[in-house]
Amino acid sequence: MGLALSPRLLATLARDRTTIFVSGTNGKTTTTALVAVGWGGEVVTNETGSNMPAGHVAALAQSNSPRASLEVDEAWLAEVIRHVEPRVVVLLNLSRDQLDRANEVRQMAERWRQVLPELVDCVVVANANDPLVVYAASSATDVRWCDVPTPWQADARSCPKCTLALEHVAGDWRCSCGFSKPATITTSLGDGLVVAGKRYEMKLALPGVFNEANAAMAVTALVEVGVEPEDALTRISEVSAVAGRFSLRSWNERTLRLLLAKNPAGFDALLSTVEPDDSDVWIAINARLADGHDPSWLYDVAFEKLRGHRVWCLGERRLDLATRLDYADVEFRVVDDVNELPREQRPVELFANYTAFSEWLARSVPC
Amino acid sequence: MLTIANLVPDLLGTYGDGGNGLVLAQRARGRGEETLLVSMELGDELPDASIYLLGGGEDGPQRLACDVLARTSLASRVADGATVLAVCAGLQILGLTFSVEGDDQYAGLGLCDVTTTRGASRSVGELRVRVGERLLVGFENHGGRTTLGAGVAPLGRVEHGRGNDGTSDGFRTGTLWATYAHGPVLAQNPWFADAILASVLGYELEPMGTVADLLYEERCNSLTRS
Numbered sequence: 039m040g041l042a043l044s045p046r047l048l049a050t051l052a053r054d055r056t057t058i059f060v061s062g063t064n065g066k067t068t069t070t071a072l073v074a075v076g077w078g079g080e081v082v083t084n085e086t087g088s089n090m091p092a093g094h095v096a097a098l099a100q101s102n103s104p105r106a107s108l109e110v111d112e113a114w115l116a117e118v119i120r121h122v123e124p125r126v127v128v129l130l131n132l133s134r135d136q137l138d139r140a141n142e143v144r145q146m147a148e149r150w151r152q153v154l155p156e157l158v159d160c161v162v163v164a165n166a167n168d169p170l171v172v173y174a175a176s177s178a179t180d181v182r183w184c185d186v187p188t189p190w191q192a193d194a195r196s197c198p199k200c201t202l203a204l205e206h207v208a209g210d211w212r213c214s215c216g217f218s219k220p221a222t223i224t225t226s227l228g229d230g231l232v233v234a235g236k237r238y239e240m241k242l243a244l245p246g247v248f249n250e251a252n253a254a255m256a257v258t259a260l261v262e263v264g265v266e267p268e269d270a271l272t273r274i275s276e277v278s279a280v281a282g283r284f285s286l287r288s289w290n291e292r293t294l295r296l297l298l299a300k301n302p303a304g305f306d307a308l309l310s311t312v313e314p315d316d317s318d319v320w321i322a323i324n325a326r327l328a329d330g331h332d333p334s335w336l337y338d339v340a341f342e343k344l345r346g347h348r349v350w351c352l353g354e355r356r357l358d359l360a361t362r363l364d365y366a367d368v369e370f371r372v373v374d375d376v377n378e379l380p381r382e383q384r385p386v387e388l389f390a391n392y393t394a395f396s397e398w399l400a401r402s403v404p405c
Numbered sequence: 406m407l408t409i410a411n412l413v414p415d416l417l418g419t420y421g422d423g424g425n426g427l428v429l430a431q432r433a434r435g436r437g438e439e440t441l442l443v444s445m446e447l448g449d450e451l452p453d454a455s456i457y458l459l460g461g462g463e464d465g466p467q468r469l470a471c472d473v474l475a476r477t478s479l480a481s482r483v484a485d486g487a488t489v490l491a492v493c494a495g496l497q498i499l500g501l502t503f504s505v506e507g508d509d510q511y512a513g514l515g516l517c518d519v520t521t522t523r524g525a526s527r528s529v530g531e532l533r534v535r536v537g538e539r540l541l542v543g544f545e546n547h548g549g550r551t552t553l554g555a556g557v558a559p560l561g562r563v564e565h566g567r568g569n570d571g572t573s574d575g576f577r578t579g580t581l582w583a584t585y586a587h588g589p590v591l592a593q594n595p596w597f598a599d600a601i602l603a604s605v606l607g608y609e610l611e612p613m614g615t616v617a618d619l620l621y622e623e624r625c626n627s628l629t630r631s
Contacts, residue, residue: 134419142419142463195415195447201465203415203447331530332544334588337424357620361592364616365424365431372616 044091045121051098052122055082057106058259059122061115062130062171064304065252068244069130070109071280072256076270077263082106087281090114091121105263112146116153126259127154127178128163130252132170133193134338135301136330143170143193150174161262163255166222169211173198176220182258185209185222186251189310190303192338226254231271233258238267243278248307282395286385287402293385294320296398300329300391302338309343312387318380319344319387322352322394323359329392336362344368350379353394407433407605410454411444412479416470417495420546422460424589425490428598428617429456435613438606451477455605456488459495461547461587464505467494474498475514483516488580488605492590493547496575496583497521503549517578518554524567525550532566532586534574540564541574541594542624543586551585560584580604592617593624 060070067087074081082105084097089109098106110118112132119127129150132143147170154162154177164175167188175181197204197213204213212218225232228247231240231254238257242249253274260270279285283298299305312319325333333355341363348369351360356372363370373379390398411418411426423444430442443452457479462470483489489499497503500519502510510522527548534541541561551569553559553576559568560575560583568574568585575584582601584590591598595617599610612618 144463144465192415192418196466196469201469332420332546332588334421334424334544337421337427337589337592338418357616357623358592360616361620362424365427365592370616372619 044095045117047095048091048098048118049121051095052106055098055104055106056263057108057122057124058126058128058263059108059110059115059118059124060128060130061110061112062128062165063112063133063135063301064307065130065248066109068249068280068283069128069252069256070107072253072274072277073107073128073259075277076256076260076274077105077107077265078269078273079103080105082108084108085281091118094118094122112150116149119153119157123158124160126161126163126262127157128255128259129165129171129175130255131165131168131188131190131303132174133190133301133303134335135303144198147171147174147198151177154178163259163262165251165255166220167209167211169194169204169217170198172220173217181220182224182262183220183222184224184226184251184255184258186224186226186254187247188251189247190306192302224254224258226250231257231267233261233267236267238271240271241275243275244280244284245311246307247310248304282399286405287399288405289398289402292379292382293405294388294398294402295385296395296402297387297389298392298395299389300395302335305339305389308389309340312344312347314346316346316348317384317387318350318382319347319389320350320352320379321359322388322390322398323355324353324391324394325355325358326393329394333358341366341368352376353390407438407440407456408452408454409433409440409442409456409458410452411442411458411460412451413447413470413473414444414460415446416466416473417460417462419461419463419494419587421588422458422492422495425460425492425591426458428589428591428595429458429602432595432598432610432613433602433606435615436602436606436610447473451479451482453482454487456490456601457482459489459491459498461493461495467498467503468505468511470494471498471503471511471513480514480516483580486580488601489516489582490591490601491581491583493545493585493587496585497549497551499581499583500551517576517581518557519551519576520554521549521551523550524548528567530566532568532574533564534561534568534584534586535564536561536597539596540625541584541586541590541597542621543584543590543593544588545585546587547585549585593621595621
């Protein structure tokens with residue numbers, strides 16, 4: 039599909055639908071799925087993660103459902119917003135990712151900041167704990183700020199507005215220039231969620247605090263289209279895997295749990311879910327176009343957390359990974375042929391970045 | 406005790422640049438040197454160290470990092486013999502002037518006769534530099550065009566990519582080492598890490614024979630192929 043054609047086609051296909059957009063560096067695919075499931079009934083969605091206009095067109099062409107939950111690549115958000123009139127835009131987070139393509143994180147925030155004032159009759163649901171997102175979203179007229187777990191702060195140490203140092207204290211952040219964390223309507227409490235002053239139980243099948251953040255923001259978005267939080271949460275709690283992510287897969291008589299980890303913030307969040315035992319961990323790293331050609335980011339991931347585990351290094355950039363682990367004093371094995379991988383009794387955690395993840399998804403079958 | 410200090414990694418450390426400090430520290434420890442790796446974050450005093458490291462960063466943070474470091478005793482420590490390895494934005498900061506946010510010239514730390522202006526385009530991709538007998542392999546992502554003063558020698562000659570200006574990359578003058586190969590350039594080039602360590606420790610280092618050597622060999626071959 040020609041990219042020149044798709045924006046106009048996209049506008050035509052999106053007309054008369056209630057559309058929720060989800061964008062940000064991490065959690066887009068999962069949150070888009072949570073919005074779709076939480077909404078209930080038939081919802082059009084680009085569940086394969088094709089998050090540029092051609093992917094939106096392909097998804098919308100498949101269904102006449104009046105409701106759409108669409109993942110949008112962060113670099114395409116400005117363009118897509120101009121052709122579709124979304125009802126809600128969810129802005130999850132912004133951090134370093136594939137800088138060989140995107141160059142600078144702050145430029146991305148600036149582009150969002152410039153397009154958001156153009157939104158009409160649209161609510162922005164935004165992460166109040168991510169200063170770059172707050173900088174971008176505070177230009178919008180109608181924002182629901184969410185207080186959700188955001189452990190990665192390495193890209194927002196200096197104020198996005200004035201570049202002075204941001205002060206982070208106990209869940210709050212501010213700059214001496216006056217730029218600070220806005221008042222929030224949604225708060226994630228781990229096992230619970232507060233939306234507009236009312237507390238709801240939240241029990242997720244998906245692991246990790248990052249998925250609590252994704253779920254909290256999905257529910258906040260759904261409230262804007264008339265869904266009751268209880269109903270959304272009941273449906274969302276059933277989701278245990280999204281597009282293969284977090285799913286148990288079978289490969290050559292082994293059981294694998296596939297985890298997509300493609301940038302420092304996402305990788306760090308996933309490493310925090312690894313049990314502190316002596317289990318083996320498999321990690322596959324490629325550096326193709328879709329991954330970013332530069333694997334320097336491996337040094338921004340705290341692989342030191344894997345000390346005590348043995349890591350099997352896979353993928354085209356396995357030597358980059360092995361070198362990183364060696365300097366982190368983590369035991370490793372370089373695997374040139376996947377048939378050399380050991381047989382494991384228990385499920386193995388397999389972390390992979392984008393194209394490596396796709397390879398392992400294709401190579402394995404659902405359990 | 407060998408102390409290695411990452412300087413304002415919260416501003417300059419966009420893409421794994423902190424790896425350079427880790428690599429130097431681990432390779433020094435591997436040679437039996439007692440080594441301390443520290444970080445000077447925004448608001449901290451400049452630590453007393455033998456090796457200072459500067460990483461890459463975005464325009465705003467680069468300017469702030471320069472302002473912060475200009476108020477420290479870094480210049481006098483360098484004059485007293487401390488070593489600096491600077492990559493990308495860090496390289497630009499060491500010089501007399503650099504450009505950010507348009508074409509405005511901004512005063513650098515002035516530790517060497519080097520100036521950087523805005524290049525015609527951004528350069529993103531693999532960088533390969535001939536340094537004497539060796540190849541330096543890495544990745545660059547910057548929009549600067551750097552000019553070296555008469556007394557400043559480049560680190561090496563560009564064989565692939567842009568570096569300073571498409572011809573030379575980085576510089577080496579006194580105890581300052583600089584390259585546009587951003588991120589953990591020392592992870593990909595163990596010989597370069599050892600050259601810096603040897604200059605500080607004052608003795609030649611035997612190769613360590615670790616997986617980093619295999620990585621270096623692979624990167625050299627992959628660039629030769631492409």
